[in-house]
Amino acid sequence: MKNSPEEKMLISVVTPVYNGENFVKSAYDCLCRQTYPDWEWVVVDDGSTDGTARRLETLASGDERIRFFQQKNSGTAKQPRDHAVYEAKGGFVLPLDIDDQLSDDYLERMAERQQQTDADIIYPQMLFVDLDSGKTTQTLPAEGFDTDKVYETRELVKETVPEWRIGCNGGLYRKSAWINMSYPEKKEPIWMNSDEVDERLYLIHAGKAAFAKARYYYQNHEASTTTRISPKVFHTQKTALQLLGIMEREFGKDSEEYRRTMRRTFCDWRWKMMLFVKHHEELTDADAEIQRNLSDCFKRLDASVLTKAERIQFLNLRSFPLVLALYCLRYNRALLKEKVMQRRNPEGFANTYTRKREEEKVCRETARSYLQGKTLNSYEPYVISMFCGNAPSGGLIDRLRGAVSVYQECLATGRAFKLHFTHPFLLTDYLVPGTYDWTVSPDEVSFSPMQSRTLIASSVYDSPGERQMHLKQIQQALVSSRDVQTHAYTNAAFCYDNGFAQSFRELFKPSARLQQHIDKIKAEIGGSYVTVSARFCNCLDDFNEEVYCEPLSVTERQQLIRSCIARLQAVRDEHPHDKLVICSDSTTFIEEAGKHFDIYTTPGTISHIGNDGVHNYEYYERTFLDFYIIEGASATYLLKGPHMMMSGFPYAASLVGGKELKTIQF
Structure with missing residues (x-):
């Protein structure tokens, strides 16, 4: 009107x-x-x-x-x-x-x-x-x-x-x-x-x-989400299939609208295939999801919309693996070798290609700090675990286990250990030294190439072989550079094999503010309790996760939640007199669990320090509260269903608490 x-x-x-x-x-x-x-x-x-x-x-x-x-x-x-x-x-x-x-x-x-x-x-x-x-x-x-x-x-x-x-x-x-x-x-x-x-x-x-x-x-511009090469760019394959379905439903397969959309879908798929192959090194973490998206789109393509030359070139759209091989031959021949190794030897692939890319990324990111680094008038040749925002560092436990691993080898080699954890918050807001003083002033950290050496050791496929490799690498670095600072960028996990709980307590205890809140929560729980951890990443479409993970369909989400609730019931039956405490990154799951059981969850914001840049105490406190609540439980469990992550967070907290984490796989 x-x-x-x-x-x-x-x-x-x-x-x-x-x-x-x-x-x-x-x-x-x-x-x-x-x-x-x-x-x-x-x-x-x-x-x-x-x-x-x-x-x-x-x-x-x-x-x-x-x-x-x-x-x-x-x-x-x-x-x-x-x-x-x-x-x-x-x-x-x-x-x-x-x-x-x-x-x-x-x-x-x-x-x-x-x-x-x-x-x-x-x-x-x-x-x-x-x-x-x-x-x-x-x-x-x-x-x-x-x-x-x-x-x-x-x-x-x-x-x-x-x-x-x-x-x-x-x-x-x-x-x-x-x-x-x-x-x-x-x-x-x-x-x-x-x-x-x-x-x-x-x-x-x-x-x-x-x-x-x-x-x-x-x-x-460069920052635009529509111009960056990232895993999300390949979501457009799903969008293309949605659009194709709408055109078929509204206009029919014989319509000009449908045929034009099919042609558009083919052209977009062809472009994304080229991007995937040429930029594979930047997309390694999302390799399986992207390849699945491209394959799903490939299956829907109709050869009748193509020219004769295109039909021949793309093998009449009958075999995705063969078409992928053709793209590799044209744009990135080395990727063929990677794909063969990835299929036949996943651990070997992770310990070569994946680790190399992770460590090269850290090297590129940290290089800027050292190229601009100033020479200090005086400095101490500390070994410093570095988490100051100049390189990707993962989540909280990735960082802390790396620091504990370096600390253990400093004790073994007689080096002074320090921890420079300033991003995205000051660690001392939440954790303070236990019996060993690891604090270091930013003014004491030298980024001068003349006064420091970098040690980069990324854990990408935690295994006994990888732990031994990192142990030898760090031992060698600490012995060979005693006169300069050694800046360790690592999440090495070999500390789990060598008294992790004792070393953790020597390094860390809750700050007064955090301890006060821990005590308050335990008083609210009011007695013995068990914890059940569940790491969904973004499976339920309610958490912006650092690890690449596409949301499941609505039907798959509902099935996964039902399966988790059934496992919670088994825990409830085994511990009928203990309070049930849920530690999860999904508000959807927590709310659903609350409909079936009398549960407790720690208050605060669900966050991931590897993915967030917020700078306030309350935003991250829940992560630390969860850790110490798990540490103090009478029993600890981890749910691991399809698409869920095998989280190291409750494992580390259980070790500190002297308990074995029981993993419920289904």
């Missing part, structure tokens, strides 16, 4: 943001320059770990047009964007990415065009800008497209495949239409580029669409 000419409609500009503090001001300034006055900016922060929330709160406190919300990290732009739409007060919503820009008359032109046409969607001119050069690399709608016409949205679907001939970013949408398509029964599973699916759904169902001469500047 049209507004009267003198009545201006409120436009709700909706923005999802994750770690976008560097773009907050430019996005706000862009809105403040608008010639159209009736707007609000609804921003949802998707669990940022930088200063994004602080900047937005400051802006919102001084401008009532800004409405700011926060939520737990979802890992996608869709969920916070839909959240913002639900919070919007206007009848029309306009998505703006935090790192993009609008022409000063953008809102005015979009509103005018909607008033003229009463369309459900108004699309702008979309300009793709390379931030490095400042040049416009592409403009949509494509040349020759009639932007004066008012379209039935369904007829525009074919203008989006195989390539976009219209630009959808920054469109003006009737809020009711958006909500109908985004929630809940028509909602598609969320993967990277899920807006590719949503936009087609809007076009299929919305009604009318028109175009305005308003300019939306889509800015390409």
Whole structure:
């Protein structure tokens, strides 16, 4: 329904943001320059770990047009964007990415065009800008497209495949239409580029669409999630299959829309195959998941959409292993050898290729610190376990077991041991020296290549052979560099074979603040208790995990939770008089367990220090509380089902508590 000419409609500009503090001001300034006055900016922060929330709160406190919300990290732009739409007060919503820009008359032109046409969607001119050069690399709608016409949205679907001939970013949408398509029964599973699916759904169902001469500047830059090579890039294969299913359902296999989408799916699959093979070293951790995605997409491809030459080149799409081998031969022949070794000897593969990549990554990251390092007037030749943010270091137990391993060898070789743990928090906020003083001032740590040597030993496949290799490597390093500092970047696990519990207590005890909270929790539990740990990573789609792990389907999640609940019942039956304490990285599982049993969980935020950069005490305290609650339990268990992680966290805590961790595998 049209507004009267003198009545201006409120436009709700909706923005999802994750770690976008560097773009907050430019996005706000862009809105403040608008010639159209009736707007609000609804921003949802998707669990940022930088200063994004602080900047937005400051802006919102001084401008009532800004409405700011926060939520737990979802890992996608869709969920916070839909959240913002639900919070919007206007009848029309306009998505703006935090790192993009609008022409000063953008809102005015979009509103005018909607008033003229009463369309459900108004699309702008979309300009793709390379931030490095400042040049416009592409403009949509494509040349020759009639932007004066008012379209039935369904007829525009074919203008989006195989390539976009219209630009959808920054469109003006009737809020009711958006909500109908985004929630809940028509909602598609969320993967990277899920807006590719949503936009087609809007076009299929919305009604009318028109175009305005308003300019939306889509800015390409290095930090953009759409330009980085990461495992999430390969989620687009799942998005492509979703889109293919929609086209088949809505238009049929004989339609032009379906055939164009199949062609697009093939071209995207071909591109992703090349990326996977050429950039395999950067994607090793996600190798199995990515290969499965590519294989699933391969099985859906229809050879009839290909040219004769393509059908021959891709073996008529009959054998994924053979096609993968062809790509390896063309782009990365060494990968063939890796794949053979990975299949025949997983441990050997981890101890060669995987370890080499991990250690080279640490070497690259730490090099910057030493290239810029200053020479100290005086220094002590300490052996220092380093966790100061200049290299990837893993989770808490990865770090602490590495420190304990180095400490044990320092005692054996007569070297002075120190621990430089400053990122993402000061370890001394939670753990202080036990009987051995490992503290060291940052001013005592020399990054001068003349005064220090680096020791890099990454554990990637914990085995007796790997532990012995690390033991010899560290022993040799400590003996050969006695006159300079030895900076150890390691998560070596050989300490587990040599009095880990005693060494841990010599090094660490809870800080006064942490101990006070531990005592409070034990008082709340009120007696003997058993702990059950369960590490889901992101299987249940509720935890942003450092380890690459794709969410399971809804059906698989439900089955996994049911299986875990059944194992909890067995623990409950074995310990009928003990309190059941759940230590897990999944709020979904904890909530479900609470429906079946009288459980206790430690309060606070579920976090992973290898993946987060937040700097406050409360954010990480729960991890330490869980450790000491497990340490003090009468019995400890670990659930290990399909896709779940064999966590070392409860194992280490159980060792410190003098108990054997019982692993329940199913």
